[in-house]
Amino acid sequence: MDLYELDEKKYLYLLLVIPVLVLVYLYIQFWKRKKQREFGDLDLVKKLSPEKSNFKPALKFTIMLLALASLILGLVNPKIGTKTETVKREGIDIVFAVDVSKSMLAEDVAPSRLEKSKQIVSQIVNNLGSDRIGIVAYAGSAFPVLPITSDYGVAKMFLQSMNTDMVSSLGTSLDEAIKLSETYFDKKGKTNKLLIMISDGEDHGEGAEEAAEEANKFGLKIITIGVGTEKGGPIPLKKNGIVESFKRDQEGEVVITKLNQQSLKDIAKATKGGYVYGSSTKEVVEYVKKALDNIEKTEFESTQMADYQSQFQWFLGFGFVLLFIDIFLLERKTKWISKLNLFNEKES
Template sequence: MELDEKIYLYLLFILPLLVLLFLYNQYWKRKKQHEFGDLELIKKLSPEKSIFKPVLKLVVLILALIGIILGLVNPKMGTKMETVKREGIDIVFAMDVSKSMLAEDVAPNRLDKSKQIVSQIINQLGNDRIGIVAYAGSAFPVLPITTDYGVAKMFLQSMNTEMVSSRGTSLDEAISLSATYFDDKSKTSKLLILISDGEDHSEGAETAAEEANKLGIKIITIGIGTEKGSTIPLKRNGIVESFQRDNNNEVVVTKLNEESLTTIAKATKGGYINGNDTKKVVEYIKNTLNTIQKTEFESTQMADFQSQFQWFLGFAFMLLFLDVFFLERKTNWVKKLNLFNEKQ
C-alpha cells in the first residue's frame, strides 16, 4: 500500500480533542442540570431524551472524520509485483555532512543548499536509479540504489551533520563507499555526483577517483560555499550560541576549495561546477546526463496502483447522512426492549 498525501494523517490528532470536548460538554450539562434541580425530576420532565444517542452520534462523527482523512491521504494499492524494463543510468549522490557545511556563506547554509540542488536534480530524472551516501570524517550509506524517488527525497531531507560522528572530511572514503553501490558486472553507465565545500582532511581523494575511473565511474563534483569563506555557527533551537573553534581555540573560517574538487573530477574525465546557482547546476547535470549512454535494466515494482480514496469518502458521507436521522430522543423500538431494565 502507498499513501499519496501523508501530511493529512496529522488531522487524526483532532479526534482525541473531539472526545475531550464531548466529555467536557456532558460534564457541563450535568452540572447545570444539578444546579437547576433534582436530576430524577429532570429525567421525568424529559422522558424521551436518550443517554445513548449523543454517544452514538459522536462515534458516527469520529468514524466519518476518519473516513474523510483517509480519503485525503489517498491510499493506493497495487495488485501484483512485476518486473519493469527501464532505460537509464545509475547515479549516486555523495553528500558532505561535515560541520563546515553549516557555514552560511550561501543561503540558507551549505548543507541545505546541497539538499536543494539534489532535490532539483532528482526532479529532472526519468528512469535512472539513484543512491545516497553521506560523509564527513568517514562515509555512511544512507540509501541503496533505488528507483523510488519519493523515498530518496525523504532520506535526503533527514540528512544532518550529526549522522556521521567522525570529524573532518574524507573525500576518498566517500568515493570508495559510493563505488560499492555500483554493480561491477553491470553494463549500466555509472555516475557519482559528489557535493562538498572541497575541504579534504584526507590525502587519497585523487587515488580513490582514479580507482573509480578504472571501474567505469564518472564523477561530477559540485562545490558549495565561497572562496572568501565563513565561520561555522553552532545553534540551539535556531539561536547561535557560539562558533566552531579549532584546537588552538581559534574561530574556524571554512572556505570553498575548488581545486581539490576539480582534480577529482578530472581523474574520471568528469566535470566540476560551482553550486551556488542551483538553476545553472541543474542545467549542467541535465546536459551531462544527455551525453551519457542509457542502458536497459530491470526493476521490480508494485504494478497497477489504484487510488482507494473514493471508498473512504463514500463511507464517511454515508455516515454523515445517517447522522442527520439520529435524534437525541429515545428510539421507540429500542425503548420497548428495555435493554437497561429501566423503570416504566
C-alpha cells in the same frame, strides 16, 4: 494478491487526535453527571427533560470520530496495486554523495549549504528519466543512506531527512565517500556508473584523488558540485532553530569555512568527469543533464507495481456522508424507537 502503500504517511499522526477527543468527551460526561448530582436527584433531572436521549449524544460523537478518521485516511491516500511486473528500462546508475559535515550548516548560500545541496539533488532527480539512484552521506566517515533504487519518491524522502547529525565523525573525508559509493555499483555489470558529489570541498582526510583514480579503473565517472563561497561564512550553532552562537576554534576565534573548489576539480579530473559551481540550481541541472546525454544508456530490468490506484476518494466520501448524518441526527429521542424501549429509557 493486492498490494498497497500509503502515499502521505505523515498525516497518520493526525489519528492521535482521536484518543484525545475520546478522553475529553469522557471527562465532559463525568463533569456533567457530577453537576447533575449537585443540582438534585438524577431521576428528577431526567424527568425535567423527558425528550433527551441518553444514547444519541454518544452515537453522534462516535459518528463524528469515524468521519474524522475517514477524512484523515483520505489525506493519507492509500494506494492499491493488483500485481507487480518487471519492466525493461534504459539508463545508468547514479549515486549522490552529499556532504553532511558541520561546515555545511554555513549560510553563505541561502538557506544553508546543506539545504542548497538537497535542492540541487532534488531538481536533478526531477529531470532524470529511467536511471537508478542511490544516496550516500559523509563527513569524517561515510554512511549509506539509500541503496540503488528506481523509486524516486522514496529517494526524495530519504534526502530530506539528511542532517549533520547522521554521521558522528568530525571533519570531511571525501575519499571515504568515494570508497563507499563504489560498493553501490556492480563492478561486473555493464550499466554505466556516475557518482555526483556535493560538497564545500573542505577535505580533512587524505587520498581523495587516489580514491578517485581507483574508482576510474572500473569505469566510475565523478561529477563534483561545489556549494558555498570562497569568501566563506561562520558555522551557526542553533537550538530550536535559533542561532545561539558560532563555532570557534581552540583560540576562541570564530571559525570561517570557505569553499575549496580546487579539491573538487581534482577529484573530477581524475575520472575524466566534471566540476560545476552550485550557486545556480538551474545551471547545475543543465550541466548534469548535458553530461548524462553524453553517457551511453544500458538496458536493465526493474520491478514496479502495476494498476496502482489512489483510494482517497472513498475515505473522503464516507467521511462527508458521516458528517452529513451527524448534522441531522438530533439528541432528542426518536419516537418510534422510544416505543420499542431498546435502551431501557422508559420507567418500569
